[in-house]
Amino acid sequence: MSGLRGLVIRRILMGLVTMFVISLLIFVGVEALPGDLATAILGQEATPETVAAFRKELKLDLPPHVRYIAWLGDFMKGDLGTSLANKRPVAELISWRFANTIFLAASAAVLAVPLSILLGILAALYRNSLFDKTISMVTLSTISFPEFFVAYILIALLSVQLIIFPSISNINDQMSFAQKIYSIVLPCLTLTLVVMAHMMRQTRAAIINILASPFIEMARLKGIKRMRVIVLHAFPNALSPVINVVAINLAYLIVGVVIVEVVFVYPGLGQLLVDSVSKRDIPVVQASGLIFAAVYVSLNLLADVASILTNPRMRNPK
Amino acid sequence: MSKLKELEQLFTEGKITRREFIGRVSALGLMAAVSPALLSTKAKAATPKRGGRVILGSAGGSTTDSMDPGTLAHTMPQAINQTIRSNLVEVNYKGEPIPELAESWEASPDAVKWVFKLHQGVEFHNGKTMDADDVVYSFNEHRGEDTKSAAKGVVEPIKDIKADGKNTVIFTLAEANADFPFIASDYHIAIVPKGTKGKEYEKGVGTGPFILQAWEPGVRFFGTRNPNYFKSGRPYFDEVEFIGIADTNARTNALMTGQIDVMNRCEPKTFDRLEKAPNIQALKLEGARHYTIPMLTTIKPYDNNDVRLGLKYAIDREQMIKQVLRGYGYVGNDHPIPRNNQYFAKELPQRKYDPEKAKFHLKKAGMLDHTFNLHAADAAFPGAVDASVLIQESASKAGIKIKVVREPDDGYWENVWIKKEWVQCYWSGRPTADWMFSIAYAADANWNDTLWKHDKFNELLKGARAELDQKKRREMYVECQRIVSDEGATPVPAFALQLSAASKKLAFENPAANWEFDGLRLPERWWLA
Numbered sequence: 001m002s003g004l005r006g007l008v009i010r011r012i013l014m015g016l017v018t019m020f021v022i023s024l025l026i027f028v029g030v031e032a033l034p035g036d037l038a039t040a041i042l043g044q045e046a047t048p049e050t051v052a053a054f055r056k057e058l059k060l061d062l063p064p065h066v067r068y069i070a071w072l073g074d075f076m077k078g079d080l081g082t083s084l085a086n087k088r089p090v091a092e093l094i095s096w097r098f099a100n101t102i103f104l105a106a107s108a109a110v111l112a113v114p115l116s117i118l119l120g121i122l123a124a125l126y127r128n129s130l131f132d133k134t135i136s137m138v139t140l141s142t143i144s145f146p147e148f149f150v151a152y153i154l155i156a157l158l159s160v161q162l163i164i165f166p167s168i169s170n171i172n173d174q175m176s177f178a179q180k181i182y183s184i185v186l187p188c189l190t191l192t193l194v195v196m197a198h199m200m201r202q203t204r205a206a207i208i209n210i211l212a213s214p215f216i217e218m219a220r221l222k223g224i225k226r227m228r229v230i231v232l233h234a235f236p237n238a239l240s241p242v243i244n245v246v247a248i249n250l251a252y253l254i255v256g257v258v259i260v261e262v263v264f265v266y267p268g269l270g271q272l273l274v275d276s277v278s279k280r281d282i283p284v285v286q287a288s289g290l291i292f293a294a295v296y297v298s299l300n301l302l303a304d305v306a307s308i309l310t311n312p313r314m315r316n317p318k
Numbered sequence: 319m320s321k322l323k324e325l326e327q328l329f330t331e332g333k334i335t336r337r338e339f340i341g342r343v344s345a346l347g348l349m350a351a352v353s354p355a356l357l358s359t360k361a362k363a364a365t366p367k368r369g370g371r372v373i374l375g376s377a378g379g380s381t382t383d384s385m386d387p388g389t390l391a392h393t394m395p396q397a398i399n400q401t402i403r404s405n406l407v408e409v410n411y412k413g414e415p416i417p418e419l420a421e422s423w424e425a426s427p428d429a430v431k432w433v434f435k436l437h438q439g440v441e442f443h444n445g446k447t448m449d450a451d452d453v454v455y456s457f458n459e460h461r462g463e464d465t466k467s468a469a470k471g472v473v474e475p476i477k478d479i480k481a482d483g484k485n486t487v488i489f490t491l492a493e494a495n496a497d498f499p500f501i502a503s504d505y506h507i508a509i510v511p512k513g514t515k516g517k518e519y520e521k522g523v524g525t526g527p528f529i530l531q532a533w534e535p536g537v538r539f540f541g542t543r544n545p546n547y548f549k550s551g552r553p554y555f556d557e558v559e560f561i562g563i564a565d566t567n568a569r570t571n572a573l574m575t576g577q578i579d580v581m582n583r584c585e586p587k588t589f590d591r592l593e594k595a596p597n598i599q600a601l602k603l604e605g606a607r608h609y610t611i612p613m614l615t616t617i618k619p620y621d622n623n624d625v626r627l628g629l630k631y632a633i634d635r636e637q638m639i640k641q642v643l644r645g646y647g648y649v650g651n652d653h654p655i656p657r658n659n660q661y662f663a664k665e666l667p668q669r670k671y672d673p674e675k676a677k678f679h680l681k682k683a684g685m686l687d688h689t690f691n692l693h694a695a696d697a698a699f700p701g702a703v704d705a706s707v708l709i710q711e712s713a714s715k716a717g718i719k720i721k722v723v724r725e726p727d728d729g730y731w732e733n734v735w736i737k738k739e740w741v742q743c744y745w746s747g748r749p750t751a752d753w754m755f756s757i758a759y760a761a762d763a764n765w766n767d768t769l770w771k772h773d774k775f776n777e778l779l780k781g782a783r784a785e786l787d788q789k790k791r792r793e794m795y796v797e798c799q800r801i802v803s804d805e806g807a808t809p810v811p812a813f814a815l816q817l818s819a820a821s822k823k824l825a826f827e828n829p830a831a832n833w834e835f836d837g838l839r840l841p842e843r844w845w846l847a
Contacts, residue, residue: 033728033729034726034728034729034732034733035728035729035732035733037382038466039729039731039732040729041382041389041391042389042391042466042468043391043731044731044735044743044765045468045469045471045765046468046731046732047470047471047764049463049470050465050466050467050468050470051466053463053464053465053466054466056464057464057466083382085382085383085384085535086382086383086384086385086386086520086535087384087516087517087520088520088535093381152567155571159571159575160571160574160575163575166575166577167568167571167572167574167575167577168561168563168568168571168572168577168578170537170538170561172538262564262565262568263565263567263568264568265561265562265563265565265568265572267534267537267538271381271536271564272381275380275381275382275536276381276382278380278728279380279382281382284382
């Protein structure tokens with residue numbers, strides 16, 4: 001097990017280096033965009049004098065490297081800074097939105113992950129049957145449509161025509177847990193439809209791959225039922241690729257749902273990031289970018305650790 | 319039937335009275351075709367009711383918005399600002415200045431000194447009584463060296479502001495301006511308690527009809543009725559909520575399913591379907607919003623008026639209205655004054671698409687071989703790139719070569735507008751002819767986006783500003799419009815209508831079109847039917 005601990009520590013250190021590089025890239029990227037917060041906010045109404053006064057107030061008149069180092073210094077001390085646009089602490093802007101993002105991602109994951117793994121197993125079990133083909137066709141269709149299209153179809157059917165679910169999911173603090181769940185049904189369904197195919201197909205492929213192994217043949221020859229062979233013998237051995245694809249999809253559910261947020265007016269981190277980039281609000285962009293990076297780094301790490309734990313061969317690499 | 323629709327429209331907008339409406343419809347023999355709801359909502363309109371909550375689904379909000387009145391960059395914060403704060407002067411639906419925090423005002427005969435008497439006993443939400451010092455402070459926030467306010471240019475003509483006792487404020491202008499009260503109605507210059515700075519603006523303390531309870535930029539605003547509001551009876555709603563909904567389809571769905579009560583910026587492509595929806599009142603209002611295509615007169619060949627006139631004739635305005643605005647607009651006459659403005663020059667002939675004249679003028683300038691670069695991005699207005707391609711097409715029929723240069727939306731106002739020689743642009747318009755000309759056409763204007771200098775125009779504008787005789791003033795403004803139209807560097811091909819929609823649950827009288835959401839004052843002016 002000490003090898004595993006070493007791996008985790010190494011990967012965390014690598015992750016920190018990655019995050020540092022990302023923060024630098026984000027900063028350089030936003031700097032490279034035309035204009036800054038002062039011109040973005042004042043827009044057509046800007047005059048050279050007001051822009052200069054605005055820049056001075058925000059310390060945007062300092063050279064970029066000075067601003068980056070100041071930001072990095074504060075960040076090291078755990079201070080995310082304040083939004084340049086409305087002076088709110090970045091931590092305050094991000095915390096509740098991140099919680100919302102996680103809430104939606106978790107709800108979608110709770111629905112999508114077991115469902116797609118189950119369907120994947122069933123598809124492998126009844127390989128090439130009508131059921132297998134139907135499932136593949138349906139999930140591949142939903143993943144092929146752009147997500148806003150899936151969202152609009154669901155809204156048109158379940159919200160405008162049948163009036164079952166609300167068309168916008170603008171949850172807020174005054175709502176109870178049940179109310180929140182009710183209002184995010186449609187975005188949750190949309191995300192589920194969008195991510196399901198990937199996980200389902202991977203599960204199916206991994207299991208089918210394993211089914212060709214000699215030990216499965218052995219199990220069959222012993223007369224074990226197909227269902228049992230797949231669930232107890234094949235699936236545990238197929239876990240490693242499945243875990244990886246689940247991790248990628250979880251990361252996507254957290255960092256990639258901007259469009260779904262916009263369509264359903266869901267107050268998550270995505271919209272904040274988009275607005276902050278378009279207004280060049282660097283501290284907010286930095287913090288949200290780093291959170292997204294951290295999500296990717298840690299989910300990948302978790303996936304690797306889980307793969308290793310489920311696969312004895314990888315626990316003791318030669 | 320379209321005549322009937324038009325009459326219904328005039329009636330809902332309050333352009334004609336109930337009696338007139340019934341009379342004219344009867345004359346058409348169409349009385350049976352009139353929706354009874356139309357007349358009954360209007361009948362209810364006379365007696366506003368108290369109570370309830372209104373939910374506005376608003377486009378034009380961003381998570382970077384702020385409640386600092388100097389930087390109200392979008393419609394949503396602008397409307398919220400006007401929901402929690404008041405101005406000295408309000409502009410009504412007819413476009414006239416009426417008293418708000420100022421009870422009355424008076425100008426010196428030369429229109430240079432303006433004395434505003436304040437409403438007495440008006441309280442801010444924090445209990446402080448509003449007085450002249452607060453007004454002086456609020457104006458000064460937009461003046462001086464260090465201000466970052468977008469309204470700096472608006473208050474520039476003010477030379478001095480001083481309080482005279484607790485209830486009088488005296489403004490001294492650098493030069494005469496008969497329209498000064500309009501400046502005091504600018505939404506940026508909302509009155510705040512003296513000393514409000516930076517972060518404190520986010521608390522939203524004002525004298526407005528609603529008190530801020532929750533405000534998350536770009537996401538949600540929630541306010542409750544101000545029990546001490548100084549306008550008797552108002553506001554009618556107990557609570558007001560704004561929800562930021564950037565996506566047009568999401569806004570429309572939310573309105574159709576009753577999650578919001580009002581929406582702004584409807585999609586022109588589907589507006590006719592909203593008009594037919596049973597529980598929706600679709601509003602198309604004529605404001606002052608217009609699209610312009612300014613040319614920099616400091617760059618050759620745009621210094622030549624024949625080039626400018628030729629290009630103006632090369633634009634097929636009718637087609638642009640039909641294809642870019644889907645019919646929800648009307649043609650412009652190459653000046654920025656809308657047809658519902660009292661000084662609109664009806665006597666000027668409407669400039670039309672005329673390839674022959676276009677060719678004539680460009681030939682005269684020796685520019686038929688020249689390729690004109692037209693810079694465009696949809697940041698200028700939705701459909702600006704399509705509009706440019708249309709112009710390219712219509713100009714090619716006159717043998718004029720135009721190249722459409724696509725620019726990025728990001729940084730458009732900074733890097734393209736007033737930088738490149740010929741660009742797409744829009745203006746939301748201003749309540750007075752003077753204001754519009756002064757910010758974008760006068761030689762010394764901050765946003766003179768053509769750098770056009772016309773001595774006679776500038777003299778006339780200055781003269782009209784100080785002229786108190788209405789008849790003479792009108793003549794001067796008509797001449798201004800003629801000069802801008804014939805010699806200016808700004809083609810103004812189109813005025814756009816303001817499309818919005820509300821649930822039938824809501825009632826209102828004469829919605830104003832100077833800004834979105836009934837002049838940004840919907841929460842104060844509307845009520846539950």
